[in-house]
Amino acid sequence: MPDAPTSPIARQQSVRLVVERLLRDRAVSRAELARSTGLSKQTISEVMRDLERDGWVREDGQIQGSVGRSAVTYALRPDAAFVLGVDLGGTKLHVALADLQGEIVAESIEPTTGDGGAAVVAQIGRMQEALLLQASVPVQRLRGGVMGSPGIIDPASGSIVIAPNIPGLDSLDVRAELRERLGIEVAIENDVNLAAIGEHWRGNSRKARSFAFIAVGTGIGMGIFSDGYLVRGARGAAGEIAYLPLGGDPYDTRGLRLGTLETAVGSVGIVERYLALGGISGSTVRDVFDRLDSDEAARIAIDEVSRILASAILAVHSVLDSEIIIMGGSIGARPELKLRVDEYLGRCMRQPVRIERSALGNRATLIGAVGSAIDLVHRSLFGIGRGAGPLALPAVAADVAA
Amino acid sequence: MPDAPTSPIARQQSVRLVVERLLRDRAVSRAELARSTGLSKQTISEVMRDLERDGWVREDGQIQGSVGRSAVTYALRPDAAFVLGVDLGGTKLHVALADLQGEIVAESIEPTTGDGGAAVVAQIGRMQEALLLQASVPVQRLRGGVMGSPGIIDPASGSIVIAPNIPGLDSLDVRAELRERLGIEVAIENDVNLAAIGEHWRGNSRKARSFAFIAVGTGIGMGIFSDGYLVRGARGAAGEIAYLPLGGDPYDTRGLRLGTLETAVGSVGIVERYLALGGISGSTVRDVFDRLDSDEAARIAIDEVSRILASAILAVHSVLDSEIIIMGGSIGARPELKLRVDEYLGRCMRQPVRIERSALGNRATLIGAVGSAIDLVHRSLFGIGRGAGPLALPAVAADVAA
DNA sequence: CCATTTCGTCAGGCCACCGAACTAATGCTG
DNA sequence: CAGCATTAGTTCGGTGGCCTGACGAAATGG
Structure with a gap:
C-alpha cells in the first residue's frame, strides 16, 4: 500500500510526483511520466506496478500514430476511493459522495435537524449510509471527508469554536464524533472558506x-x-x-x-x-x-x-x-x-x-468540501506537504489548477 | 560542496534538516542531531563530516556533566558566508554586511544619490566594496543579498514596478544590474514587507x-x-x-x-x-x-x-x-x-x-533585508521548496533557485 | 523487408540510509 | 577503585531506491 508508513521517503516522493501528474491529465504513458517527472523509466515502471497492484491506477488505452512502439497509457481509477463533502447550514444539510476525480456519485439534502449537535452528527451518519448504498460504494472505499460549517473553526485543532444557528455544536468534539460515527477522518472548515476553495477548484x-x-x-x-x-x-x-x-x-x-x-x-x-x-x-x-x-x-x-x-x-x-x-x-x-x-x-x-x-452558486461550499476532501485523501495517501496536518488544503489548488 | 547540483535529493534533505536544526540552536551534538532529525547516527556523522570539510560547521565545545561519554558539539560557522542587506529609501541608503547568524559586521548610511537608478546601483556597489574591505571579508564569501525599496515589486519577476522617489528605477532591470555590479544575486522586496520580516525575525x-x-x-x-x-x-x-x-x-x-x-x-x-x-x-x-x-x-x-x-x-x-x-x-x-x-x-x-x-524602529527594513538574505542563502545552499526555512520567502527563494 | 523510432524491461552498479555490534568516554555505586 | 550503566560516535553489512546502458518489442515509413 502506498500509505504504508514504512515506505521510505524517496519512493513516497516519486509516487506523489506520479499521482500529481496523473491528476492533471488522465491517460499518460510511462515514458511520458518519466519525462515529465524527471525520474527514470524503471523507477516509473516500479511505481506504476505498485500503484496498479493496489488499485489506484489502471491501463487506460494506447497511443498510436506516431513513429515507434505504441505506448500503454495509465489513468487514475476514480473509483479507487471516495470522499464525503458536507455543507452544514443553519437550515439545510447537504451531503455529497464523490469519487477521486470529483465526480459526485450521490448527494442529498435534508433540513438540518433542530435537535442540536449530537443529532446533527447522527443525521450526517444516516445520510452517509444512504448515499453509500445508493451509489453501491463499499464503506471501505470511503477514505475521508470535509465538512463546511458557518462560524469559526480553530485552525490549530480543527474544531468548531463558534457555531451560530446550531445549538450545542461548539461544545461538542465534532471531529471525534464524526470520526466515530462515519468511520473516516472528517476535517471541518468554515463554509465561506470552502466556497472559496470550491471556486478555486471548479469555479x-x-x-x-x-x-x-x-x-x-x-x-x-x-x-x-x-x-x-x-x-x-x-x-x-x-x-x-x-x-x-x-x-x-x-x-x-x-x-x-x-x-x-x-x-x-x-x-x-x-x-x-x-x-x-x-x-x-x-x-x-x-x-x-x-x-x-x-x-x-x-x-x-x-x-x-x-x-x-x-x-x-x-x-x-x-x-x-x-x-x-x-x-x-x-x-x-x-x-x-x-x-x-x-x-x-x-x-x-x-x-x-x-x-x-x-460560478457555483449555493453549491460552492459543497463542491469546495468535496475538492478539499479529495485533496486531503491524496495527501494522506501520497503527500507530504506544508503543514502535514489534515486540511492544510493548499494543494487542492496546486494539484488541480497547475 | 553542499550546493553541488548533482548530490542526490535524499542527502540534500538530510543536510537541510541538520542545518535547520543548527540554525535554531548553536552547539548541538551529533547524537542530539540524530534524535531530533530522526536520522541515524551514521547519516548524521557523514553529513557533519561533509559540512565540516566544506567549512559550514565547526566543533564548538563539549557537553559534560551527565552520565556517559561527553559529546562534541557543533555549530554553524557564522563566517562561512556573508550577506548584504540594503534599505533603499528616498533620502537615505542604508547598507549592511552580515554573517550567517545575522551579526552585522559592517554597515554604512549615505544620502541616496539623486542621479537616478543607474547611479543608485553604482552607489550600492561602492558601499559594498567599502564594507567588505572594512570587515576584511573576501568577496567570494558574499553569497547573496536582499534590497528593500518603497513601491511595488512584482512577486513573479521580483522586479520593481513602481518606485516612488527614485527616478528611473522602475525602468531599469535592477536585479540584473545589481547582479552585474555586486556579483551576487540580490532579491528585491517592498520595504514595509521587509520591516515585517525584520519584526518577525528579531522583533x-x-x-x-x-x-x-x-x-x-x-x-x-x-x-x-x-x-x-x-x-x-x-x-x-x-x-x-x-x-x-x-x-x-x-x-x-x-x-x-x-x-x-x-x-x-x-x-x-x-x-x-x-x-x-x-x-x-x-x-x-x-x-x-x-x-x-x-x-x-x-x-x-x-x-x-x-x-x-x-x-x-x-x-x-x-x-x-x-x-x-x-x-x-x-x-x-x-x-x-x-x-x-x-x-x-x-x-x-x-x-x-x-x-x-x-522593536526595531527605523532599522526594521534593514534587519529584515539581512534576515531574508540569510534565509535566501540557506535555501539556495541547502533548501528545497516552500515550507522550510525560518523566514519563508517563497517567491524570493524560488527566484534564486531557478 | 529493413531502417528508424519509441516503449518498456533487464542487469549491473551507486548512493544514502539503517540497525547492530563495537569502541570510547564518562558518572555512579558498592 | 573496579565494575557497571550510560551515552557518544564508528565500523560493517545489508537494504531500498534510483540511474545508466543495453536490449528486446512494437510500431511507422520507405
Whole structure:
C-alpha cells in the first residue's frame, strides 16, 4: 500500500510526483511520466506496478500514430476511493459522495435537524449510509471527508469554536464524533472558506492564486486565497468582514455587537434601509430586488448597499491585492448588484479590481468540501506537504489548477 | 560542496534538516542531531563530516556533566558566508554586511544619490566594496543579498514596478544590474514587507505566525504575515492600505489619487488637520506631538488621527485576523499614538487585537533585508521548496533557485 | 523487408540510509 | 577503585531506491 508508513521517503516522493501528474491529465504513458517527472523509466515502471497492484491506477488505452512502439497509457481509477463533502447550514444539510476525480456519485439534502449537535452528527451518519448504498460504494472505499460549517473553526485543532444557528455544536468534539460515527477522518472548515476553495477548484477563480470570495446573504463573510493558500488568520477568523467599519459608525453599540458592515448590507439591513426610504412594509430582500425598476425606494436602497459594498471591496483589495473578487451568496451573486458595484468601483479605484459572480452558486461550499476532501485523501495517501496536518488544503489548488 | 547540483535529493534533505536544526540552536551534538532529525547516527556523522570539510560547521565545545561519554558539539560557522542587506529609501541608503547568524559586521548610511537608478546601483556597489574591505571579508564569501525599496515589486519577476522617489528605477532591470555590479544575486522586496520580516525575525512578532506590520510616516503601508508566510498579493501590492476608504470620502478625487487613508493620517494630513484646528502654522508632525499636552489643537488632531487609525486596524484585523499588530514608522511607533489607538480599539472591538510598537524602529527594513538574505542563502545552499526555512520567502527563494 | 523510432524491461552498479555490534568516554555505586 | 550503566560516535553489512546502458518489442515509413 502506498500509505504504508514504512515506505521510505524517496519512493513516497516519486509516487506523489506520479499521482500529481496523473491528476492533471488522465491517460499518460510511462515514458511520458518519466519525462515529465524527471525520474527514470524503471523507477516509473516500479511505481506504476505498485500503484496498479493496489488499485489506484489502471491501463487506460494506447497511443498510436506516431513513429515507434505504441505506448500503454495509465489513468487514475476514480473509483479507487471516495470522499464525503458536507455543507452544514443553519437550515439545510447537504451531503455529497464523490469519487477521486470529483465526480459526485450521490448527494442529498435534508433540513438540518433542530435537535442540536449530537443529532446533527447522527443525521450526517444516516445520510452517509444512504448515499453509500445508493451509489453501491463499499464503506471501505470511503477514505475521508470535509465538512463546511458557518462560524469559526480553530485552525490549530480543527474544531468548531463558534457555531451560530446550531445549538450545542461548539461544545461538542465534532471531529471525534464524526470520526466515530462515519468511520473516516472528517476535517471541518468554515463554509465561506470552502466556497472559496470550491471556486478555486471548479469555479471562476481557477487560475487566480490570490483572490477573495465574498458571500453576501443573511450575513457577510469572505474566504481568502493568497498565493494559492487559504488564509485562515490566527484564530480562524480571517475574512470575517462583518465587522469592517464601513456603512456605519464602528463605535455604535449595534455595530460592535453585530458588525458594522453586516448591519449595513446584510439582508436585515437592506430591508430596513428600504423601509426607511418609504418602501412597502413586509417586503423581503427578494422583493426589493424585484422592484428595482419600479420602486424608487428599492433603487436607492440597493444603490446605497452597492456603494457600501464597493467600499468594502476597495478596503479588502487594498489589504490583499486580490487578482479577482468573486461575489457569492444569495444577495452577493445577484447580477443587479454586480452591475452597480462595478460602477461604484470605477469611481473609487484607478484600476478597478476584477469582479466575478460565483460560478457555483449555493453549491460552492459543497463542491469546495468535496475538492478539499479529495485533496486531503491524496495527501494522506501520497503527500507530504506544508503543514502535514489534515486540511492544510493548499494543494487542492496546486494539484488541480497547475 | 553542499550546493553541488548533482548530490542526490535524499542527502540534500538530510543536510537541510541538520542545518535547520543548527540554525535554531548553536552547539548541538551529533547524537542530539540524530534524535531530533530522526536520522541515524551514521547519516548524521557523514553529513557533519561533509559540512565540516566544506567549512559550514565547526566543533564548538563539549557537553559534560551527565552520565556517559561527553559529546562534541557543533555549530554553524557564522563566517562561512556573508550577506548584504540594503534599505533603499528616498533620502537615505542604508547598507549592511552580515554573517550567517545575522551579526552585522559592517554597515554604512549615505544620502541616496539623486542621479537616478543607474547611479543608485553604482552607489550600492561602492558601499559594498567599502564594507567588505572594512570587515576584511573576501568577496567570494558574499553569497547573496536582499534590497528593500518603497513601491511595488512584482512577486513573479521580483522586479520593481513602481518606485516612488527614485527616478528611473522602475525602468531599469535592477536585479540584473545589481547582479552585474555586486556579483551576487540580490532579491528585491517592498520595504514595509521587509520591516515585517525584520519584526518577525528579531522583533516583537517573533512567535506570531499571523500578524501585520503597519508603518505610518510620510505615507502609510503594511506588511502581512499569514501562517508564517508573507502575503504579497497578485501584483505585489498587498498591504497598500493608503487606499483604505477610511478617514475621508473614497469617491473624492484626492483620495482616489493619493489614497483616502494616507490623506487622512499621513504626515501631511496630520499637519493640515492641526492647522485647520487653529494650530501654529509652519509646524511639523514632530511639533504637533511635542505640543500634545499644551496645545488643544494638537490634542484633537492626534486624537482624530488615532481614531481613524483604530478603524483602519479594525478593518485590517477583520480581514486578516492577525494575532498581533506591530506599529512602526516615524509616526506609527510613537507611544502617544499607541496609547490613543488602544483606547479607541477598546471601544470598537469586543476583543481588541494586541498592538505592539516596533522593536526595531527605523532599522526594521534593514534587519529584515539581512534576515531574508540569510534565509535566501540557506535555501539556495541547502533548501528545497516552500515550507522550510525560518523566514519563508517563497517567491524570493524560488527566484534564486531557478 | 529493413531502417528508424519509441516503449518498456533487464542487469549491473551507486548512493544514502539503517540497525547492530563495537569502541570510547564518562558518572555512579558498592 | 573496579565494575557497571550510560551515552557518544564508528565500523560493517545489508537494504531500498534510483540511474545508466543495453536490449528486446512494437510500431511507422520507405
